[in-house]
Amino acid sequence: MSLLAAATLALFVAIVLLLIRLFSGPTLYDRVLAVNSIGTKIVVVLALVGFLMDRPDFADVALLYALINFVATIAILKFFRYRSFQISLVKPEGEKKRGAQ
Amino acid sequence: MADPAHIASSDIELSVVLIDIGVLSMMGVTAIAIARLRSLFALVMLSGVYSLLSATWFVIVDAVDVGFTEAAVGAGISTALLLGAMLLTVRTAKEDKPWKRLAPGLVCVVTGAVLLYATIDLPGFGDPDSPANAYLAQEYLQRNYPDIGIPNVVTSILASYRGFDTFGETGVVFIAGVAVALLLGFGERSLSATLMNKKRGKK
Numbered sequence: 477m478s479l480l481a482a483a484t485l486a487l488f489v490a491i492v493l494l495l496i497r498l499f500s501g502p503t504l505y506d507r508v509l510a511v512n513s514i515g516t517k518i519v520v521v522l523a524l525v526g527f528l529m530d531r532p533d534f535a536d537v538a539l540l541y542a543l544i545n546f547v548a549t550i551a552i553l554k555f556f557r558y559r560s561f562q563i564s565l566v567k568p569e570g571e572k573k574r575g576a577q
Numbered sequence: 578m579a580d581p582a583h584i585a586s587s588d589i590e591l592s593v594v595l596i597d598i599g600v601l602s603m604m605g606v607t608a609i610a611i612a613r614l615r616s617l618f619a620l621v622m623l624s625g626v627y628s629l630l631s632a633t634w635f636v637i638v639d640a641v642d643v644g645f646t647e648a649a650v651g652a653g654i655s656t657a658l659l660l661g662a663m664l665l666t667v668r669t670a671k672e673d674k675p676w677k678r679l680a681p682g683l684v685c686v687v688t689g690a691v692l693l694y695a696t697i698d699l700p701g702f703g704d705p706d707s708p709a710n711a712y713l714a715q716e717y718l719q720r721n722y723p724d725i726g727i728p729n730v731v732t733s734i735l736a737s738y739r740g741f742d743t744f745g746e747t748g749v750v751f752i753a754g755v756a757v758a759l760l761l762g763f764g765e766r767s768l769s770a771t772l773m774n775k776k777r778g779k780k
Binding site: 478479480481483484485487488491492495498499501504507508510511514515518521522524525528529534537540541544545547548551552555559 | 588589591592593595596599600603606607610614618619622623625626629630632633636637641644645648649652653656657660661664773
């Protein structure tokens with residue numbers, strides 16, 4: 477078995493483990509973490525596919541997926557902290573902490 | 578760093594086949610899990626993962642622009658929108674009677690069978706003699722650069738050959754977005770804030 481096939485298999489084993497955590501995951505945070513890590517693995521898969529198909533421009537797409545993944549995770553976590561997307565994460569000076577119930 | 582030219586092509590083919598099988602089977606498993614789970618939060622997370630996997634699949638079959646849209650809209654925006662919608666309802670779906678799932682399941686199986694039957698007639702992936710590649714596409718590939726001067730053919734078709742169409746589409750999407758924003762509202766007077774205040778008032 478070649479190096480590339482071994483790398484592919486290792487990635488998929490990692491994603492399957494994360495999928496199991498996502499399906500069963502007792503708490504919300506297990507699931508958020510699983511989704512975030514699956515996104516990271518997908519970025520590596522895309523880089524691997526770009527390498528295999530001799531299309532280095534796939535790395536740009538992979539970077540973009542990483543950015544979207546990061547923003548989505550922040551949005552989900554903010555939602556669970558404040559139960560709303562409308563409260564700003566940066567508090568203006570002198571304002572009291574709100575929404576953190 | 579290894580150069581792709583130095584790796585045997587059979588190894589590359591094996592890895593590509595492995596990736597194909599892996600991504601598609603994980604999409605299948607995720608879809609089955611979406612159908613079975615009852616916790617709405619897990620469903621939202623799973624639909625995000627499903628979108629991410631299908632975006633990867635689009636990139637693998639060389640539809641990078643579609644994959645990019647799927648990743649931004651499916652995995653990004655719609656996950657956030659579904660979480661916002663979850664705020665307005667309960668956290669777990671009701672348990673259905675098993676016989677109630679029979680009719681939708683039957684419709685899905687029949688539709689899937691018809692679609693599978695239809696794929697028999699499709700030309701092979703990347704077939705140069707297929708109708709889509711044989712006539713008009715050749716014309717565009719030859720005339721695109723002298724006509725417009727943009728190296729990317731898809732961009733030149735979207736932004737120039739059918740520029741008015743794209744402009745109209747953008748207008749429609751913008752109007753739809755403004756309409757949804759007006760319906761849901763902002764800040765203190767938004768739908769979610771109103772509902773939350775009502776809930777608190779009752780208690």
